[in-house]
Amino acid sequence: MSTLRVLGIDPGLTRCGVGIVDVDRARRATLVHVGVVRTPPDSDIAERLAGIAAGIRTAIDEHRPEAVAVERVFAQQNRQTVMGTAQASGVALLIAAEAGLPAATHTPSEVKAAVTGYGSADKRQVQSMIARILRLDAPPQPADAADALAIALCHAWRRDGASVAGGAAQTPAQRAWADAERVARMYVRPNR
Template sequence: MLGIDPGLTRCGIGVVDVASDRSATLVHVGVVRSDPTAAIETRLATIASGIRAVIDAHAPAVVAVERVFAQHNRQTVMGTAQASGIALLVAGERGLPAATHTPTEVKAAITGYGAADKRQVQAMVARILRLDEPPKPADAADALALALCHAWRRGPTVGTAAVATPAQRAWAEAERLARR
Protein backbone atom coordinates (compact mmCIF):
# COMPACT_ATOMS: atom_id res chain seq x y z
CA MET A 1 0.00 0.00 0.00
CA LEU A 2 1.53 3.31 -1.14
CA GLY A 3 0.34 6.55 0.45
CA ILE A 4 1.15 9.92 -1.08
CA ASP A 5 0.77 13.29 0.64
CA PRO A 6 1.04 15.54 -2.41
CA GLY A 7 3.01 18.73 -2.25
CA LEU A 8 5.02 20.67 -4.76
CA THR A 9 8.00 21.35 -2.49
CA ARG A 10 7.70 18.23 -0.28
CA CYS A 11 5.72 15.20 -1.44
CA GLY A 12 5.41 12.62 1.34
CA ILE A 13 5.62 8.97 0.34
CA GLY A 14 4.97 5.99 2.58
CA VAL A 15 4.65 2.27 1.93
CA VAL A 16 3.14 -0.13 4.43
CA ASP A 17 2.16 -3.78 4.48
CA VAL A 18 -1.20 -4.32 6.20
CA ALA A 19 -2.30 -7.78 7.32
CA SER A 20 -5.90 -9.01 7.40
CA ASP A 21 -5.99 -8.35 11.17
CA ARG A 22 -5.21 -4.65 10.40
CA SER A 23 -1.70 -4.84 11.86
CA ALA A 24 0.77 -2.89 9.77
CA THR A 25 4.48 -2.88 9.05
CA LEU A 26 6.56 0.00 7.73
CA VAL A 27 8.17 -0.77 4.37
CA HIS A 28 9.39 2.67 3.26
CA VAL A 29 8.95 6.31 4.21
CA GLY A 30 10.40 9.40 2.63
CA VAL A 31 9.85 12.74 0.99
CA VAL A 32 10.43 13.74 -2.61
CA ARG A 33 11.66 17.32 -2.64
CA SER A 34 11.63 19.71 -5.56
CA ASP A 35 13.58 22.93 -5.83
CA PRO A 36 11.19 25.88 -5.31
CA THR A 37 13.29 27.96 -7.71
CA ALA A 38 13.03 25.42 -10.56
CA ALA A 39 10.49 25.66 -13.39
CA ILE A 40 7.14 24.03 -12.65
CA GLU A 41 7.63 21.32 -15.28
CA THR A 42 10.99 20.40 -13.72
CA ARG A 43 9.45 20.26 -10.25
CA LEU A 44 6.61 18.01 -11.42
CA ALA A 45 9.06 15.76 -13.28
CA THR A 46 11.10 15.43 -10.08
CA ILE A 47 8.01 14.38 -8.14
CA ALA A 48 6.99 11.88 -10.83
CA SER A 49 10.49 10.40 -10.89
CA GLY A 50 10.51 10.00 -7.10
CA ILE A 51 7.13 8.28 -7.07
CA ARG A 52 8.15 5.96 -9.91
CA ALA A 53 11.32 5.01 -8.02
CA VAL A 54 9.32 4.03 -4.91
CA ILE A 55 6.84 2.03 -6.99
CA ASP A 56 9.68 0.24 -8.77
CA ALA A 57 11.46 -0.53 -5.50
CA HIS A 58 8.45 -1.70 -3.47
CA ALA A 59 5.76 -2.82 -5.96
CA PRO A 60 2.69 -1.61 -4.03
CA ALA A 61 -0.69 -2.98 -5.10
CA VAL A 62 -2.62 0.27 -4.55
CA VAL A 63 -1.92 4.00 -4.35
CA ALA A 64 -3.77 6.27 -1.91
CA VAL A 65 -3.47 10.03 -2.42
CA GLU A 66 -4.71 12.87 -0.25
CA ARG A 67 -7.72 14.49 -1.87
CA VAL A 68 -7.11 18.16 -2.58
CA PHE A 69 -9.37 20.40 -0.55
CA ALA A 70 -10.09 24.12 -0.59
CA GLN A 71 -7.58 26.38 1.10
CA HIS A 72 -7.37 30.13 1.37
CA ASN A 73 -3.92 30.15 -0.23
CA ARG A 74 -4.57 29.65 -3.95
CA GLN A 75 -0.88 29.07 -4.74
CA THR A 76 -0.63 26.28 -2.14
CA VAL A 77 -3.75 24.51 -3.35
CA MET A 78 -2.58 24.74 -6.97
CA GLY A 79 0.77 23.14 -6.15
CA THR A 80 -0.95 20.44 -4.13
CA ALA A 81 -3.41 19.76 -6.96
CA GLN A 82 -0.60 19.55 -9.50
CA ALA A 83 1.38 17.10 -7.34
CA SER A 84 -1.79 15.08 -6.73
CA GLY A 85 -2.38 14.85 -10.47
CA ILE A 86 1.17 13.62 -10.99
CA ALA A 87 0.69 10.93 -8.31
CA LEU A 88 -2.54 9.74 -9.93
CA LEU A 89 -0.95 9.85 -13.40
CA VAL A 90 2.00 7.71 -12.28
CA ALA A 91 -0.40 5.21 -10.66
CA GLY A 92 -2.30 5.02 -13.95
CA GLU A 93 0.91 4.60 -15.96
CA ARG A 94 1.86 1.65 -13.77
CA GLY A 95 -1.62 0.11 -13.91
CA LEU A 96 -2.18 0.57 -10.18
CA PRO A 97 -5.62 1.30 -8.75
CA ALA A 98 -5.69 4.66 -6.99
CA ALA A 99 -7.97 6.18 -4.38
CA THR A 100 -8.20 9.58 -2.76
CA HIS A 101 -9.04 10.38 0.85
CA THR A 102 -9.72 13.71 2.52
CA PRO A 103 -7.55 14.85 5.42
CA THR A 104 -10.57 14.49 7.72
CA GLU A 105 -11.12 10.87 6.63
CA VAL A 106 -7.47 10.06 7.26
CA LYS A 107 -7.37 11.74 10.68
CA ALA A 108 -10.56 9.95 11.73
CA ALA A 109 -9.24 6.57 10.57
CA ILE A 110 -5.87 6.98 12.30
CA THR A 111 -6.74 8.85 15.50
CA GLY A 112 -10.49 8.39 15.80
CA TYR A 113 -10.93 12.18 15.58
CA GLY A 114 -11.35 13.96 12.23
CA ALA A 115 -9.95 17.26 13.54
CA ALA A 116 -6.75 15.79 15.03
CA ASP A 117 -3.62 17.89 14.65
CA LYS A 118 -0.45 16.83 12.84
CA ARG A 119 1.33 15.80 16.06
CA GLN A 120 -1.54 13.48 17.01
CA VAL A 121 -1.45 11.86 13.56
CA GLN A 122 2.34 11.45 13.75
CA ALA A 123 2.11 9.90 17.22
CA MET A 124 -0.58 7.43 16.18
CA VAL A 125 1.27 6.45 13.00
CA ALA A 126 4.35 5.74 15.13
CA ARG A 127 2.26 3.69 17.55
CA ILE A 128 0.47 1.72 14.82
CA LEU A 129 3.72 0.93 13.04
CA ARG A 130 5.60 0.29 16.31
CA LEU A 131 8.22 2.96 15.58
CA ASP A 132 10.50 4.43 18.24
CA GLU A 133 9.61 7.96 17.18
CA PRO A 134 7.11 9.66 14.87
CA PRO A 135 8.08 9.83 11.21
CA LYS A 136 9.37 13.25 10.14
CA PRO A 137 8.65 15.51 8.45
CA ALA A 138 4.87 15.60 8.87
CA ASP A 139 4.47 15.00 5.12
CA ALA A 140 6.05 11.56 5.52
CA ALA A 141 3.78 10.67 8.46
CA ASP A 142 0.76 11.90 6.51
CA ALA A 143 1.70 9.62 3.60
CA LEU A 144 1.85 6.62 5.94
CA ALA A 145 -1.48 7.66 7.47
CA LEU A 146 -3.02 7.76 3.98
CA ALA A 147 -1.78 4.25 3.22
CA LEU A 148 -3.12 2.94 6.54
CA CYS A 149 -6.45 4.72 6.10
CA HIS A 150 -6.97 3.22 2.68
CA ALA A 151 -6.01 -0.26 3.79
CA TRP A 152 -8.38 -0.09 6.74
CA ARG A 153 -11.24 1.51 4.78
CA ARG A 154 -11.15 -1.04 2.01
CA GLY A 155 -11.33 -3.81 4.58
CA PRO A 156 -9.57 -7.13 4.85
CA THR A 157 -9.41 -9.27 1.76
CA VAL A 158 -10.23 -12.91 1.24
CA GLY A 159 -8.81 -14.19 -2.01
CA THR A 160 -9.40 -11.32 -4.41
CA ALA A 161 -12.74 -10.13 -3.00
CA ALA A 162 -12.90 -7.42 -0.36
CA VAL A 163 -14.81 -8.30 2.80
CA ALA A 164 -16.48 -5.15 4.07
CA THR A 165 -17.93 -4.56 7.50
CA PRO A 166 -21.48 -3.13 7.74
CA ALA A 167 -19.97 0.28 8.53
CA GLN A 168 -17.69 0.08 5.47
CA ARG A 169 -20.64 -0.89 3.27
CA ALA A 170 -22.67 2.05 4.64
CA TRP A 171 -19.75 4.42 4.01
CA ALA A 172 -19.35 3.16 0.42
CA GLU A 173 -23.07 3.57 -0.20
CA ALA A 174 -23.00 7.14 1.16
CA GLU A 175 -20.05 7.98 -1.10
CA ARG A 176 -21.84 6.45 -4.10
CA LEU A 177 -24.95 8.54 -3.42
CA ALA A 178 -22.90 11.69 -2.92
CA ARG A 179 -21.37 11.31 -6.40
CA ARG A 180 -24.80 11.50 -8.05
Protein backbone atom coordinates in the same frame (compact mmCIF):
# COMPACT_ATOMS: atom_id res chain seq x y z
CA MET B 1 -4.61 -11.86 -0.64
CA SER B 2 -3.36 -11.94 2.93
CA THR B 3 -1.33 -8.73 2.89
CA LEU B 4 -1.90 -5.56 0.93
CA ARG B 5 0.97 -3.20 0.13
CA VAL B 6 -0.19 0.39 -0.28
CA LEU B 7 1.72 3.47 -1.38
CA GLY B 8 0.34 6.57 0.31
CA ILE B 9 1.12 9.99 -1.12
CA ASP B 10 0.77 13.35 0.63
CA PRO B 11 1.04 15.61 -2.44
CA GLY B 12 3.01 18.81 -2.39
CA LEU B 13 5.47 20.67 -4.61
CA THR B 14 8.17 21.41 -2.06
CA ARG B 15 7.68 18.23 0.00
CA CYS B 16 5.72 15.26 -1.32
CA GLY B 17 5.35 12.59 1.36
CA VAL B 18 5.70 8.98 0.22
CA GLY B 19 4.89 6.11 2.57
CA ILE B 20 4.44 2.41 1.96
CA VAL B 21 2.89 -0.08 4.37
CA ASP B 22 1.96 -3.73 4.36
CA VAL B 23 -1.37 -4.41 6.08
CA ASP B 24 -2.61 -7.91 6.85
CA ARG B 25 -6.20 -9.14 7.23
CA ALA B 26 -6.03 -8.62 11.01
CA ARG B 27 -5.29 -4.94 10.25
CA ARG B 28 -1.72 -5.16 11.53
CA ALA B 29 0.51 -2.77 9.64
CA THR B 30 4.22 -2.90 8.92
CA LEU B 31 6.37 -0.06 7.63
CA VAL B 32 7.97 -0.80 4.26
CA HIS B 33 9.26 2.63 3.24
CA VAL B 34 8.85 6.27 4.16
CA GLY B 35 10.37 9.38 2.67
CA VAL B 36 9.81 12.77 1.17
CA VAL B 37 10.41 13.83 -2.42
CA ARG B 38 11.73 17.40 -2.30
CA THR B 39 11.92 19.96 -5.05
CA PRO B 40 13.49 23.43 -4.90
CA PRO B 41 10.90 26.23 -4.72
CA ASP B 42 12.84 28.36 -7.19
CA SER B 43 12.81 25.71 -9.93
CA ASP B 44 10.47 25.77 -12.91
CA ILE B 45 7.09 24.10 -12.22
CA ALA B 46 7.65 21.53 -14.96
CA GLU B 47 11.00 20.51 -13.42
CA ARG B 48 9.41 20.25 -9.97
CA LEU B 49 6.60 18.03 -11.25
CA ALA B 50 9.12 15.86 -13.12
CA GLY B 51 11.10 15.49 -9.87
CA ILE B 52 7.99 14.40 -8.00
CA ALA B 53 7.12 11.94 -10.75
CA ALA B 54 10.62 10.46 -10.64
CA GLY B 55 10.45 10.04 -6.86
CA ILE B 56 7.08 8.29 -7.02
CA ARG B 57 8.22 6.04 -9.87
CA THR B 58 11.31 5.07 -7.86
CA ALA B 59 9.16 4.12 -4.86
CA ILE B 60 6.89 2.01 -7.09
CA ASP B 61 9.83 0.31 -8.84
CA GLU B 62 11.68 -0.46 -5.60
CA HIS B 63 8.76 -1.55 -3.42
CA ARG B 64 6.06 -2.81 -5.81
CA PRO B 65 2.88 -1.58 -4.09
CA GLU B 66 -0.46 -3.10 -5.07
CA ALA B 67 -2.46 0.11 -4.67
CA VAL B 68 -1.90 3.86 -4.46
CA ALA B 69 -3.75 6.30 -2.20
CA VAL B 70 -3.43 10.06 -2.54
CA GLU B 71 -4.71 12.75 -0.20
CA ARG B 72 -7.60 14.56 -1.85
CA VAL B 73 -6.88 18.23 -2.37
CA PHE B 74 -9.06 20.62 -0.40
CA ALA B 75 -9.33 24.36 -0.88
CA GLN B 76 -7.02 26.43 1.27
CA GLN B 77 -6.64 30.16 1.61
CA ASN B 78 -3.42 30.22 -0.39
CA ARG B 79 -4.47 29.65 -4.03
CA GLN B 80 -0.88 29.08 -5.18
CA THR B 81 -0.41 26.30 -2.60
CA VAL B 82 -3.67 24.66 -3.66
CA MET B 83 -2.62 24.74 -7.33
CA GLY B 84 0.77 23.17 -6.59
CA THR B 85 -0.78 20.50 -4.39
CA ALA B 86 -3.40 19.72 -7.05
CA GLN B 87 -0.71 19.45 -9.72
CA ALA B 88 1.37 17.08 -7.55
CA SER B 89 -1.76 15.04 -6.85
CA GLY B 90 -2.48 14.77 -10.57
CA VAL B 91 1.07 13.58 -11.21
CA ALA B 92 0.71 10.92 -8.49
CA LEU B 93 -2.55 9.64 -9.95
CA LEU B 94 -1.06 9.61 -13.46
CA ILE B 95 1.98 7.61 -12.30
CA ALA B 96 -0.32 5.09 -10.59
CA ALA B 97 -2.36 4.69 -13.79
CA GLU B 98 0.79 4.29 -15.90
CA ALA B 99 1.96 1.55 -13.52
CA GLY B 100 -1.41 -0.20 -13.79
CA LEU B 101 -2.13 0.29 -10.08
CA PRO B 102 -5.57 1.04 -8.66
CA ALA B 103 -5.61 4.51 -7.14
CA ALA B 104 -7.95 6.29 -4.77
CA THR B 105 -8.13 9.62 -3.01
CA HIS B 106 -9.06 10.21 0.63
CA THR B 107 -9.92 13.46 2.35
CA PRO B 108 -7.75 14.71 5.21
CA SER B 109 -10.59 14.16 7.69
CA GLU B 110 -11.11 10.57 6.46
CA VAL B 111 -7.42 9.88 6.97
CA LYS B 112 -7.32 11.48 10.43
CA ALA B 113 -10.42 9.58 11.51
CA ALA B 114 -8.97 6.31 10.25
CA VAL B 115 -5.77 6.55 12.27
CA THR B 116 -6.81 8.57 15.32
CA GLY B 117 -10.57 8.12 15.56
CA TYR B 118 -11.00 11.88 15.27
CA GLY B 119 -11.41 13.66 11.93
CA SER B 120 -10.03 16.95 13.26
CA ALA B 121 -6.86 15.54 14.82
CA ASP B 122 -3.77 17.74 14.59
CA LYS B 123 -0.44 16.85 12.97
CA ARG B 124 1.15 15.74 16.25
CA GLN B 125 -1.73 13.39 17.03
CA VAL B 126 -1.48 11.81 13.58
CA GLN B 127 2.30 11.42 13.88
CA SER B 128 1.97 9.88 17.33
CA MET B 129 -0.64 7.35 16.19
CA ILE B 130 1.40 6.43 13.12
CA ALA B 131 4.38 5.68 15.38
CA ARG B 132 2.17 3.57 17.63
CA ILE B 133 0.40 1.68 14.82
CA LEU B 134 3.67 0.91 13.01
CA ARG B 135 5.58 0.22 16.24
CA LEU B 136 8.19 2.91 15.53
CA ASP B 137 10.56 4.35 18.14
CA ALA B 138 9.69 7.90 17.07
CA PRO B 139 7.10 9.58 14.87
CA PRO B 140 8.12 9.90 11.21
CA GLN B 141 9.48 13.32 10.28
CA PRO B 142 8.61 15.60 8.63
CA ALA B 143 4.82 15.61 9.01
CA ASP B 144 4.47 14.98 5.25
CA ALA B 145 6.06 11.54 5.73
CA ALA B 146 3.68 10.63 8.58
CA ASP B 147 0.73 11.91 6.53
CA ALA B 148 1.71 9.67 3.61
CA LEU B 149 1.76 6.65 5.93
CA ALA B 150 -1.61 7.66 7.37
CA ILE B 151 -3.07 7.88 3.86
CA ALA B 152 -1.74 4.39 3.04
CA LEU B 153 -3.20 2.97 6.26
CA CYS B 154 -6.56 4.64 5.67
CA HIS B 155 -6.75 3.07 2.23
CA ALA B 156 -5.67 -0.40 3.38
CA TRP B 157 -8.15 -0.42 6.24
CA ARG B 158 -10.96 0.62 3.89
CA ARG B 159 -10.28 -2.19 1.40
CA ASP B 160 -12.63 -4.53 3.22
CA GLY B 161 -15.65 -2.52 4.27
CA ALA B 162 -17.38 -5.58 5.73
CA SER B 163 -14.59 -6.16 8.22
CA VAL B 164 -14.46 -2.49 9.17
CA ALA B 165 -18.20 -2.33 9.69
CA GLY B 166 -18.32 -5.69 11.47
CA GLY B 167 -15.89 -4.70 14.19
CA ALA B 168 -13.59 -7.71 13.91
CA ALA B 169 -9.96 -7.06 14.82
CA GLN B 170 -10.42 -3.30 14.82
CA THR B 171 -8.42 -0.71 16.66
CA PRO B 172 -10.37 1.83 18.75
CA ALA B 173 -9.78 4.38 15.99
CA GLN B 174 -11.21 2.02 13.38
CA ARG B 175 -14.29 1.34 15.52
CA ALA B 176 -14.86 5.10 15.94
CA TRP B 177 -14.46 5.58 12.20
CA ALA B 178 -16.92 2.79 11.38
CA ASP B 179 -19.42 4.26 13.86
CA ALA B 180 -19.06 7.71 12.27
CA GLU B 181 -19.63 6.24 8.80
CA ARG B 182 -22.80 4.47 9.99
CA VAL B 183 -24.16 7.69 11.48
CA ALA B 184 -23.30 9.66 8.32
CA ARG B 185 -25.14 7.10 6.15
CA MET B 186 -28.26 7.50 8.29
CA TYR B 187 -28.41 11.21 7.40
CA VAL B 188 -27.66 10.91 3.69
CA ARG B 189 -30.80 10.95 1.60
CA PRO B 190 -30.80 10.13 -2.09
CA ASN B 191 -31.50 12.98 -4.50
CA ARG B 192 -34.93 12.80 -6.06
